Every structure is written in C-alpha cells, then in structure tokens.
Amino acid sequence: MKKDNGKKKTIPEKEMKDIEEEIVVEQESEIEQMQKKVLENLDGWQRCQADFENYKKRSAEAQKDLIKYATQNIILEILPVIDNFHASTDHIPTEQKDNSWVTGIMYIQKQLENIVTENGVEEIEVKEGDSFDPIFHEAIENHECSDCKIEHKYKNKIKKVLTKGYKIGDRVIRAARVIVE
Numbered sequence: 001m002k003k004d005n006g007k008k009k010t011i012p013e014k015e016m017k018d019i020e021e022e023i024v025v026e027q028e029s030e031i032e033q034m035q036k037k038v039l040e041n042l043d044g045w046q047r048c049q050a051d052f053e054n055y056k057k058r059s060a061e062a063q064k065d066l067i068k069y070a071t072q073n074i075i076l077e078i079l080p081v082i083d084n085f086h087a088s089t090d091h092i093p094t095e096q097k098d099n100s101w102v103t104g105i106m107y108i109q110k111q112l113e114n115i116v117t118e119n120g121v122e123e124i125e126v127k128e129g130d131s132f133d134p135i136f137h138e139a140i141e142n143h144e145c146s147d148c149k150i151e152h153k154y155k156n157k158i159k160k161v162l163t164k165g166y167k168i169g170d171r172v173i174r175a176a177r178v179i180v181e
Contacts, residue, residue, distance in 0.1 A: 071119045072173055079174060083163055085109040124165035126176045132156045136165055138175040157181055
C-alpha cells in the first residue's frame with residue numbers, strides 16, 4: 001500500500017478556471033431561464049387580473065340589468081289593470097265626477113301609475129297624427145283614408161290610440177296599440 005506523503009493533489013489553475021467558467025455559464029443559463037419563466041408568470045398573472053376585472057364589470061352590469069328588468073313581468077300584469085281603470089274613469093258621467101267614490105277610484109288609479117313610474121317604467125308618448133313606428137307601435141287596424149285622395153297626406157299616420165305603450169329605459173315592454181290610416 002502506498003502512503004500519502006501529506007501532499008494533496010491540486011487541480012491545475014487553468015482547469016480550475018475552466019470549471020468555474022462552465023459553472024458560471026450554466027448558472028447564467030439557469031438565471032435566464034428563470035427570468036423568462038418569471039416574465040411568463042407575471043404576464044399570465046396580469047392577464048388573469050385583467051380578465052377578472054372585466055368579469056367583475058360584466059357581472060355588475062348584468063346585475064343592474066337583472067334588477068332593472070326583474071319587475072317587468074309584474075309590470076306587464078299591472079298595465080292591463082291600469083288600462084281598465086282608464087277605460088272606466090274615461091266614461092264617468094259629468095255629474096258624478098265629484099263623487100267621493102269616484103275620487104277614491106281615481107286615487108287608486110294614480111297609486112298604480114306611481115308604482116309603475118317608480119319602477120322605471122315610462123309611457124311611450126303617442127298621439128293622433130304621429131307617424132307609425134313599428135318599434136313603438138302595434139297596428140291593430142289599418143284604415144284606408146277616404147279623404148286623402150292622391151296626396152296620401154295621412155299615409156302611415158296614427159288615427160287612434162287604443163292602448164298606451166310603455167318602456168323601461170330604451171327597452172319597449174309593451175308597444176302602443178294603434179289604428180293606422
């Protein structure tokens with residue numbers, strides 16, 4: 001068996017520098033890969049954050065629409081009652097207009113109209129002589145104009161409003177029913 005004379009084997013200086021350079025090159029490569037991965041993760045996180053913000057905005061908007069239009073079905077059930085009130089109060093004899101029961105009926109009619117208005121419902125303004133617009137009007141009848149002759153002065157004009165139309169915001173919930181000439 002050979003004895004070690006106390007001398008350690010040393011790696012030549014040149015080899016040591018080569019090994020150090022290899023290690024440094026490997027570490028720099030790993031650092032570059034990690035930096036790329038960090039940038040990819042940051043980019044993904046930022047996209048996810050932006051998507052989440054967009055989702056929150058869409059959800060808030062959908063919630064507003066839901067609240068705004070949730071009452072639509074109930075309103076559509078109340079509108080015929082209001083129509084019936086209008087039909088009955090329009091035919092009250094003049095001598096009974098000041099009667100207390102008529103005043104009570106008119107008060108109930110006004111309460112229903114206020115409930116509808118407080119829920120964002122607006123009446124579609126329509127009067128005789130307006131042009132027919134299929135977005136806001138529903139033609140129940142179409143009368144030929146006997147007085148118009150060749151001019152067609154009243155073509156597609158509203159002759160009579162049968163029932164009022166209503167909308168919530170820009171959305172028509174019930175078109176006005178009209179007779180067109």
